[in-house]
Amino acid sequence: MSTFWVAVLNISTGLDPLLLDYFADAVDATDAIVVLSSDWRKWARLVQKIRLELVSRHTTLHCKTPVFDDIEDTEFAKYGMSCNDAGCGRTYEILTWLDMNAPDTTQWVAIDDMELSLPAKHFVHTNNYHGLTPEKAQEVIRKLTNGSGTEGA
Numbered sequence: 183m184s185t186f187w188v189a190v191l192n193i194s195t196g197l198d199p200l201l202l203d204y205f206a207d208a209v210d211a212t213d214a215i216v217v218l219s220s221d222w223r224k225w226a227r228l229v230q231k232i233r234l235e236l237v238s239r240h241t242t243l244h245c246k247t248p249v250f251d252d253i254e255d256t257e258f259a260k261y262g263m264s265c266n267d268a269g270c271g272r273t274y275e276i277l278t279w280l281d282m283n284a285p286d287t288t289q290w291v292a293i294d295d296m297e298l299s300l301p302a303k304h305f306v307h308t309n310n311y312h313g314l315t316p317e318k319a320q321e322v323i324r325k326l327t328n329g330s331g332t333e334g335a
Contacts, residue, residue: 198313202239204314205241206236207319208319208323217245218247219276219292223246223249247275248278250274250275272298273299289327291306292304293318293322303325306325
């Protein structure tokens with residue numbers, strides 16, 4: 183099972199249909215499940231909007247990562263992080279979701295425009311003005327398939 187997170191937003195347009203298509207193609211090419219970790223997960227209306235957009239592309243939103251507002255420094259240490267690390271809250275939420283739901287998963291990718299403290303093999307950093315470009319979608323596929331993904335999928 184592969185896991186990755188929704189990162190198809192474009193700051194100027196919200197949910198961009200073309201970027202959603204790139205995302206859905208990457209999900210299809212890798213048999214990944216979709217776990218939402220963006221701030222959109224905090225609002226039911228926005229989660230529903232994402233869910234409907236993904237369903238229209240024959241993709242399903244599996245679930246969301248937990249939201250932790252108050253994380254103690256000792257909790258970050260569990261993952262070798264300090265709360266000064268980039269994107270520490272989001273990173274902690276992703277790693278906690280993995281520990282709780284898919285502890286044996288080795289192939290997963292987080293896609294985010296926020297800098298996260300994750301190993302490069304598990305992170306695709308997007309630009310908040312461009313979102314998930316075709317090149318970034320191919321990077322997702324390569325990382326989820328250890329480089330064996332079909333180019334142009």
